[in-house]
Amino acid sequence: MQLATLEMIRDLPAPVSRLDYRDAMAHMAAAVNIVTTDGPAGRAGFTATAVCSVSDEPPTLLVCLNRSASVHPVFTAHQSLCVNTLCDDQRALSNLFGGKTEMAERFAAANWTTAVTGAPLLEGAAVSFDCRISHSTSVGTHDILYCEVLAVRQRDAADALVYFGRNYHGLPGAAC
Numbered sequence: 584m585q586l587a588t589l590e591m592i593r594d595l596p597a598p599v600s601r602l603d604y605r606d607a608m609a610h611m612a613a614a615v616n617i618v619t620t621d622g623p624a625g626r627a628g629f630t631a632t633a634v635c636s637v638s639d640e641p642p643t644l645l646v647c648l649n650r651s652a653s654v655h656p657v658f659t660a661h662q663s664l665c666v667n668t669l670c671d672d673q674r675a676l677s678n679l680f681g682g683k684t685e686m687a688e689r690f691a692a693a694n695w696t697t698a699v700t701g702a703p704l705l706e707g708a709a710v711s712f713d714c715r716i717s718h719s720t721s722v723g724t725h726d727i728l729y730c731e732v733l734a735v736r737q738r739d740a741a742d743a744l745v746y747f748g749r750n751y752h753g754l755p756g757a758a759c
């Protein structure tokens with residue numbers, strides 16, 4: 584990089600605060616997912632909006648997981664997970680898996696089958712991505728889990744659930 588460019592970067596204002604960043608992120612609509620895992624370290628799941636597609640070859644998505652979450656050691660131990668994207672009629676599950684609720688109570692609120700990796704696959708989800716974690720990196724408070732998709736299951740034309748402005752919104756189902 585040119586010296587002049589480096590000096591310009593150094594003169595940029597301080598980064599935005601955590602709260603200003605969150606206020607800004609509240610303007611970004613996102614799908615709502617329950618990310619699950621199961622194995623020797625036990626069964627665990629949490630709500631995540633920080634999920635996005637990375638590559639279609641190999642099929643890969645990413646999940647950002649806070650290292651301070653109670654579920655973090657469980658996902659690290661298993662190196663596999665299932666991303667279950669919620670439909671509009673599953674808002675209550677999002678709150679359950681996004682709060683401080685005990686794990687057995689979270690899973691008791693829905694029906695599950697077992698995915699290829701052994702992770703719990705949510706009945707009635709818009710789509711489920713069964714994955715192995717191919718690698719991960721840490722940025723700030725979170726681990727970015729890069730997940731290779733081993734199997735998918737989808738449901739047609741259900742109303743989608745969107746998180747926007749710190750609230751849930753329904754989107755009419757569409758043929759994909």
Ligand SMILES: NC(=O)C1=CN([C@@H]2O[C@H](COP(=O)(O)OP(=O)(O)OC[C@H]3O[C@@H](n4cnc5c(N)ncnc54)[C@H](O)[C@@H]3O)[C@@H](O)[C@H]2O)C=CC1
Nearest residue numbers: 604605606608609631632633647648649681724725749750
């Ligand atoms: N990426 C994450 O870790 C997210 C965590 N949450 C959790 O749910 C709580 C409630 O969230 P909101 O009602 O939306 O209000 P909020 O003001 O705490 O968050 C607003 C937005 O900022 C982002 N955000 C929140 N916490 C974050 C974090 N620790 N790291 C990176 N981005 C973050 C998300 O996009 C979120 O929708 C949050 O305080 C947080 O504990 C919510 C959304 C994303």
Ligand SMILES: Cc1cc2nc3c(=O)[nH]c(=O)nc-3n(C[C@H](O)[C@H](O)[C@H](O)COP(=O)(O)O)c2cc1C
Nearest residue numbers: 629630631632633647648649652653680681682683
């Ligand atoms: C709408 C919503 C979206 C969330 N998205 C994320 C996320 O992308 N990554 C994350 O680490 N935590 C996210 N959380 C927070 C976790 O779901 C929450 O920390 C966890 O379920 C509770 O963790 P605990 O087991 O440590 O109590 C989100 C919470 C809510 C309500």
